[in-house]
Amino acid sequence: MKIGILGGGNVGGALGVSWTAKGHEVFYGVRNPESPEMAEILAKSGGSAHAGSATEAAAFGDVIVNALPWPATKDVLTALPLAGKVLLDCSNPLLPGLSGLEVGTTSSGGEKVAEWAKGAKVAKVFNTTGFGNMEDPVYQGAAILMFYCSDDGDARRVAAMLAADTGFEPVDAGPLANSRLLEPYALLWIWLAVKGGFGRDFAFTLARR
Amino acid sequence: MKIGILGGGNVGGALGVSWTAKGHEVFYGVRNPESPEMAEILAKSGGSAHAGSATEAAAFGDVIVNALPWPATKDVLTALPLAGKVLLDCSNPLLPGLSGLEVGTTSSGGEKVAEWAKGAKVAKVFNTTGFGNMEDPVYQGAAILMFYCSDDGDARRVAAMLAADTGFEPVDAGPLANSRLLEPYALLWIWLAVKGGFGRDFAFTLARR
Numbered sequence: 001m002k003i004g005i006l007g008g009g010n011v012g013g014a015l016g017v018s019w020t021a022k023g024h025e026v027f028y029g030v031r032n033p034e035s036p037e038m039a040e041i042l043a044k045s046g047g048s049a050h051a052g053s054a055t056e057a058a059a060f061g062d063v064i065v066n067a068l069p070w071p072a073t074k075d076v077l078t079a080l081p082l083a084g085k086v087l088l089d090c091s092n093p094l095l096p097g098l099s100g101l102e103v104g105t106t107s108s109g110g111e112k113v114a115e116w117a118k119g120a121k122v123a124k125v126f127n128t129t130g131f132g133n134m135e136d137p138v139y140q141g142a143a144i145l146m147f148y149c150s151d152d153g154d155a156r157r158v159a160a161m162l163a164a165d166t167g168f169e170p171v172d173a174g175p176l177a178n179s180r181l182l183e184p185y186a187l188l189w190i191w192l193a194v195k196g197g198f199g200r201d202f203a204f205t206l207a208r209r
Numbered sequence: 210m211k212i213g214i215l216g217g218g219n220v221g222g223a224l225g226v227s228w229t230a231k232g233h234e235v236f237y238g239v240r241n242p243e244s245p246e247m248a249e250i251l252a253k254s255g256g257s258a259h260a261g262s263a264t265e266a267a268a269f270g271d272v273i274v275n276a277l278p279w280p281a282t283k284d285v286l287t288a289l290p291l292a293g294k295v296l297l298d299c300s301n302p303l304l305p306g307l308s309g310l311e312v313g314t315t316s317s318g319g320e321k322v323a324e325w326a327k328g329a330k331v332a333k334v335f336n337t338t339g340f341g342n343m344e345d346p347v348y349q350g351a352a353i354l355m356f357y358c359s360d361d362g363d364a365r366r367v368a369a370m371l372a373a374d375t376g377f378e379p380v381d382a383g384p385l386a387n388s389r390l391l392e393p394y395a396l397l398w399i400w401l402a403v404k405g406g407f408g409r410d411f412a413f414t415l416a417r418r
Contacts, residue, residue: 109301117287183310
């Protein structure tokens with residue numbers, strides 16, 4: 001397959017190197033095709049990889065991969081002729097300092113709850129999996145995860161303790177505003193369970209090397 | 210610990226039964242404390258559990274747990290005196306038909322990209338983990354997950370194939386609008402890696418019973 005990768009950073013490089021090893025032809029579209037970073041990626045990619053402009057990458061690829069940083073994405077994509085091409089988008093609309101997402105997240109149920117329950121010490125927890133997993137959170141001998149987030153020390157401690165008492169492995173997911181991450185995570189679980197054909201006997205877990 | 214659970218549905222019941230088994234005292238605040246469903250949960254919860262109104266549950270608990278359906282959450286919480294209490298919020302602001310979240314998600318980078326790349330067949334993929342995991346997506350012999358979502362059959366097939374070629378287990382996460390789920394999921398990974406002390410050598414995986 002002929003793949004045009006927009007961006008030659010960590011993600012574009014990792015994917016391109018992996019795909020050339022599988023026999024795909026890769027063309028990196030970057031601002032500076034002569035950079036030392038690009039030379040290193042090309043060396044790792046073997047003889048079938050090339051580097052040039054974004055326009056050349058878009059013309060080369062049957063499949064185009066957006067591995068640009070988010071701030072560059074709009075200008076580059078709107079300038080390219082991409083009609084009819086498959087475009088794989090690897091970007092994330094991250095705000096500076098990882099404080100959130102520029103697009104799509106403006107609030108959360110957890111923050112609303114804190115607004116409504118005046119003065120309460122709120123933690124978001126027990127929202128990211130189904131009740132069957134709450135009844136039995138042990139899969140093949142291993143506790144599954146329970147994320148919690150809060151701005152309050154007491155609420156954090158109680159959330160962690162009760163998650164452990166329920167049989168989960170509690171994981172601190174940061175401030176209450178991270179409900180903006182845990183609620184979509186919950187809907188992903190629900191979507192897979194109900195619409196994605198997974199059923200309810202699965203859980204998100206975490207692997208370490 | 211004295212715990213007031215608002216709601217006696219699947220989630221409230223699962224948590225309450227689990228916690229009474231651990232020696233916590235539980236009071237379920239529900240609309241109908243005499244219902245057969247409540248009687249069943251109380252029977253499973255042993256002698257230390259009670260049922261009554263939301264107001265009674267809020268007065269009883271040092272810790273309050275919101276296990277209400279989202280549409281009921283605002284009215285119940287605003288009516289209760291919760292100042293100073295720890296409140297664990299298990300709700301998710303689900304829209305009818307699981308079509309999305311009522312609060313907080315309005316768009317996504319993936320949808321913006323589809324708008325900017327006119328006519329392209331867009332899939333969201335390779336956004337949910339770090340480049341180190343793209344270079345080596347096998348943890349202890351098992352491929353980690355790569356979610357993709359798209360409204361286009363060609364884009365879906367290419368995303369799945371290239372995810373597999375990279376060494377991931379591809380998982381179909383539905384329509385392109387589910388980028389609203391995959392991008393916060395990505396930020397959760399990034400947050401844990403960079404701010405949560407996990408480092409980058411971990412991955413979200415999926416366990417089945």
